[in-house]
Amino acid sequence: MDQFILQILNGLDKGSAYALIALGLTLIFGTLGVVNFAHGALFMLGSFCAVTLSKFLSLSHKVVDETRTDFLGNPLQVDVPYVHDWFGVATGDAIIDWAVPLSLLFATPVMIGIGFIMERGLIKHFYKRPHADQILVTFGLAIVIQEVVKYYYGANPIPTPAPSAFKGSYDFGLLLGFDANAIIYPYWRLVYFFFSLVIIGAVFAFLRFTTFGMVVRAGMADRETVGLLGIDIDKRFTIMFGIAAAVAGLAGVMYVPINPPNYHMGMDFLVLSFVVVVVGGMGSLPGAVAAGFLLGILESFASTAWAVSNLPGINQVIIYLVAIIILLTRPRGLMGRKGVMEE
Amino acid sequence: MSKSNFSRRGVLKTGAIAGAGLALPTYLRADSHAGFTNAPGDSEVVLGFNVPQTGPYADEGADELRAYELAVEHLNGGGDGGMLPTFSSQVLDGTGILGREVKYVTGDTQTKSDAARASARSMIEKDGAIMITGGSSSGVAVAVQALCQEAGVIFMAGLTHSNDTTGKDKRANGFRHFFNSYMTGAALAPVLAANYGNDRKAYHLTADYNWGYTTEEAIRSSTEAIGWETVNAVKTPLTQTDFSSYIAPVLNSGADVLVLNHYGGNMVNSLTNAVQFGLREAQANGQNFEIVVPLYSRLMARGAGANVKGIFGSTNWHWSLQDEGSKAFVQSFGTKYGFPPSQAAHTTYVQTLLYADAVTRAGSFNPCAVAEALEDYEFDGLGNGKTLYRGDDHQCFKDVLVVKGKENPENEFDLLEIVEVTPADQVTYDPNHPQFQGGALGTCNPGA
Numbered sequence: 001m002d003q004f005i006l007q008i009l010n011g012l013d014k015g016s017a018y019a020l021i022a023l024g025l026t027l028i029f030g031t032l033g034v035v036n037f038a039h040g041a042l043f044m045l046g047s048f049c050a051v052t053l054s055k056f057l058s059l060s061h062k063v064v065d066e067t068r069t070d071f072l073g074n075p076l077q078v079d080v081p082y083v084h085d086w087f088g089v090a091t092g093d094a095i096i097d098w099a100v101p102l103s104l105l106f107a108t109p110v111m112i113g114i115g116f117i118m119e120r121g122l123i124k125h126f127y128k129r130p131h132a133d134q135i136l137v138t139f140g141l142a143i144v145i146q147e148v149v150k151y152y153y154g155a156n157p158i159p160t161p162a163p164s165a166f167k168g169s170y171d172f173g174l175l176l177g178f179d180a181n182a183i184i185y186p187y188w189r190l191v192y193f194f195f196s197l198v199i200i201g202a203v204f205a206f207l208r209f210t211t212f213g214m215v216v217r218a219g220m221a222d223r224e225t226v227g228l229l230g231i232d233i234d235k236r237f238t239i240m241f242g243i244a245a246a247v248a249g250l251a252g253v254m255y256v257p258i259n260p261p262n263y264h265m266g267m268d269f270l271v272l273s274f275v276v277v278v279v280g281g282m283g284s285l286p287g288a289v290a291a292g293f294l295l296g297i298l299e300s301f302a303s304t305a306w307a308v309s310n311l312p313g314i315n316q317v318i319i320y321l322v323a324i325i326i327l328l329t330r331p332r333g334l335m336g337r338k339g340v341m342e343e
Numbered sequence: 344m345s346k347s348n349f350s351r352r353g354v355l356k357t358g359a360i361a362g363a364g365l366a367l368p369t370y371l372r373a374d375s376h377a378g379f380t381n382a383p384g385d386s387e388v389v390l391g392f393n394v395p396q397t398g399p400y401a402d403e404g405a406d407e408l409r410a411y412e413l414a415v416e417h418l419n420g421g422g423d424g425g426m427l428p429t430f431s432s433q434v435l436d437g438t439g440i441l442g443r444e445v446k447y448v449t450g451d452t453q454t455k456s457d458a459a460r461a462s463a464r465s466m467i468e469k470d471g472a473i474m475i476t477g478g479s480s481s482g483v484a485v486a487v488q489a490l491c492q493e494a495g496v497i498f499m500a501g502l503t504h505s506n507d508t509t510g511k512d513k514r515a516n517g518f519r520h521f522f523n524s525y526m527t528g529a530a531l532a533p534v535l536a537a538n539y540g541n542d543r544k545a546y547h548l549t550a551d552y553n554w555g556y557t558t559e560e561a562i563r564s565s566t567e568a569i570g571w572e573t574v575n576a577v578k579t580p581l582t583q584t585d586f587s588s589y590i591a592p593v594l595n596s597g598a599d600v601l602v603l604n605h606y607g608g609n610m611v612n613s614l615t616n617a618v619q620f621g622l623r624e625a626q627a628n629g630q631n632f633e634i635v636v637p638l639y640s641r642l643m644a645r646g647a648g649a650n651v652k653g654i655f656g657s658t659n660w661h662w663s664l665q666d667e668g669s670k671a672f673v674q675s676f677g678t679k680y681g682f683p684p685s686q687a688a689h690t691t692y693v694q695t696l697l698y699a700d701a702v703t704r705a706g707s708f709n710p711c712a713v714a715e716a717l718e719d720y721e722f723d724g725l726g727n728g729k730t731l732y733r734g735d736d737h738q739c740f741k742d743v744l745v746v747k748g749k750e751n752p753e754n755e756f757d758l759l760e761i762v763e764v765t766p767a768d769q770v771t772y773d774p775n776h777p778q779f780q781g782g783a784l785g786t787c788n789p790g791a
Contacts, residue, residue, distance in 0.1 A: 002595065003592060003595075006591050006592065007588065007591070009591075010587045010588050010591055013587070014585055014587070068753065070754065071662060071663075071673060071677055071682075071683045071754075071756060071757075072673070072674060072677045072678065076753065076754070150397075150401065154401070154402050155397075155398070155399060155400070155401035155402045156402045156608075156611075156642055156643070156645065156646045157608055157611045157612070157646035157647075158646065159611075159615070159645075159646060159647060159648030159649070159650070161648060161649070168621050168624065169619065169620050169621040179595070181594040181595060181625055181626075181627070182594075182595050184591070184594060184620055184621055184625075185591075185620075186619040186620055186621070188619065189587070189619070257619075258585070258615075258616075258619070259584055259585060259612045259615060259616070260611055260612070260615060260646055260647070260648070262399075262608060262646075264399065265584065268582070268584050299588070300587075300588045303588030303589060304588060304592060305575060305577045305589075305592060305596075308577060308578065309577075315580065315588075316580050316582075
């Protein structure tokens with residue numbers, strides 16, 4: 001029982017990331033009809049926003065310490081962060097420590113801007129082209145973004161830890177009456193799960209309870225009629241692209257302490273997120289979220305030692321197996337609209 | 344109606360001219376006389392540096408390339424000479440190799456066997472490289488080593504730690520300076536016993552590929568020999584990025600040690616996840632829970648950040664070593680590039696020098712003469728103490744470093760501290776050891 005609860009918990013944070021990326025993907029498909037293979041790159045760019053701000057906050061000047069030497073035997077040049085000079089050591093350290101949550105403020109406008117530029121500069125020229133063209137150009141864009149990031153940040157992962165207040169893990173086992181260490185769960189993963197719920201809730205509330213959201217939903221249902229009513233739906237869809245980019249980016253920012261980011265992390269999530277979208281139903285927002293969590297939990301169960309030893313390789317294929325079953329039995333996905341992917 | 348313009352005489356003439364034209368370059372090439380592939384001319388010799396310039400190990404590849412450029416500079420008489428003055432063999436005098444200026448070409452392995460073979464083949468066939476060296480993966484090393492054997496050139500392996508490179512996949516034209524999984528196990532086990540005791544239960548997470556298997560086998564065998572019990576060993580996909588599903592059940596498995604047979608990005612992520620799940624602070628079986636990372640790399644340790652603190656592992660070489668060879672290399676590399684070299688840089692630099700030295704001692708670039716000069720060759724002054732290039736399997740035997748993640752690093756490079764230098768005889772094994780069986784060196788192939 002404890003293992004069961006443990007794997008559900010494990011699936012939740014992975015599912016949170018899948019759900020957030022898939023939400024943006026399906027939002028773009030639902031509004032603009034574009035299959036955006038560069039969406040994983042947006043997740044990765046969000047992560048590197050956190051890395052960048054963290055590096056920026058840690059910018060230092062050198063102070064020579066004559067009592068120590070560096071690896072060449074010269075007097076050691078100690079890095080002293082500028083924030084120490086400006087705010088004092090304690091406050092400066094606290095600012096550096098909270099770099100990842102602070103990055104949310106930095107990443108939001110940056111990611112919306114990147115989304116705008118991507119949509120206006122490239123993707124809008126492919127609206128009327130076949131999906132294959134859209135996939136090719138966005139996939140190419142993803143590779144370009146990846147290589148640019150690798151050029152500036154290198155190929156190795158860059159550790160960017162969570163604030164020290166969130167280090168360690170919570171023993172759910174003791175809470176539920178199990179032995180100590182039976183169900184442990186890192187604090188930051190809990191934060192990530194609740195953060196994703198807030199973002200998902202905010203996107204749904206935005207679409208449901210604002211006039212802007214109502215127009216967008218109307219546009220998703222019948223773009224032509226909304227256009228005939230004199231509403232500039234293209235402009236609103238561009239804004240939605242920016243929001244989808246921001247959602248992916250913020251998911252990336254908060255993911256950084258879970259796994260140190262590298263230039264390739266977007267690709268690792270991209271394919272799985274597409275499967276999530278297909279399973280949930282292309283264009284269906286609740287479908288993307290439900291399928292994200294469902295597949296995250298399934299993957300977690302398939303990765304247990306018991307599953308791997310009894311069904312070798314099941315952890316690698318479980319998500320694709322589910323996708324095949326769904327596509328065979330219900331091509332529109334779990335919550336997809338009738339007709340989508342069924343022609 | 345059609346009329347042919349071909350005449351018997353015309354065809355013969357054209358055929359003869361074309362044949363002579365095609366044969367001429369081959370005739371003029373020295374190797375047709377010298378009897379081996381890519382024999383150099385009198386003025387220069389070309390070496391092929393095959394390193395990952397793209398892909399997940401691109402940073403290690405970049406460091407290897409820096410070391411190669413430094414080695415070429417030193418061989419050609421430039422810079423401060425690096426390890427040339429400390430090398431026990433004093434035949435290299437800064438005039439290139441056998442009086443030829445050293446030139447080099449580079450290839451990108453992409454850490455993919457097929458891409459690595461293609462780039463090595465291109466350097467041999469198009470650029471005339473007489474020796475191929477480099478790489479940051481055992482899969483690539485084994486693949487390129489086999490190619491060099493077929494092509495008749497020497498392969499001086501870069502960073503490759505699997506037993507198989509000089510075990511079941513060894514080749515007569517291939518040589519490895521880097522240590523291997525067996526040596527890691529043999530060096531690490533006594534240190535683990537001294538620090539964690541003999542009554543331990545280990546849980547292995549192992550990367551699901553060749554290097555992972557040989558490392559798990561080596562660590563299991565050496566830790567079980569000191570009384571540890573292996574409670575479980577789980578294979579993890581190479582593409583895995585989040586290891587939480589694998590790590591979460593560890594604490595409740597009865598184990599009190601987690602061995603991460605992971606390298607590169609796998610190691611960074613699995614160690615980060617293990618620390619997140621509180622394994623460092625946990626207690627199991629009445630003892631502190633411990634984590635072991637058999638193969639450390641400073642570049643990777645940097646990726647894992649503070650998570651490496653206090654964790655034992657092994658490494659081929661470390662820049663903080665205080666022997667004359669290491670100090671000379673760190674000084675030379677650090678002055679040129681502004682940071683200390685990695686173990687990948689060290690092994691590739693040393694391999695280049697060893698190749699040049701062997702050619703000089705043999706007095707020939709013929710791969711078979713070079714192989715003979717390297718076999719059972721003993722040397723010193725290159726950073727690992729007295730070293731033997733064993734003739735039986737073309738593996739170097741030297742001291743192995745057991746290291747620990749440093750608790751209070753003084754700078755960004757100061758991540759690992761050496762806790763023990765395990766003497767070479769403690770990590771030496773019989774060429775027919777079970778972990779190395781199944782292959783044969785074969786005979787040297789000079790090509791051409």
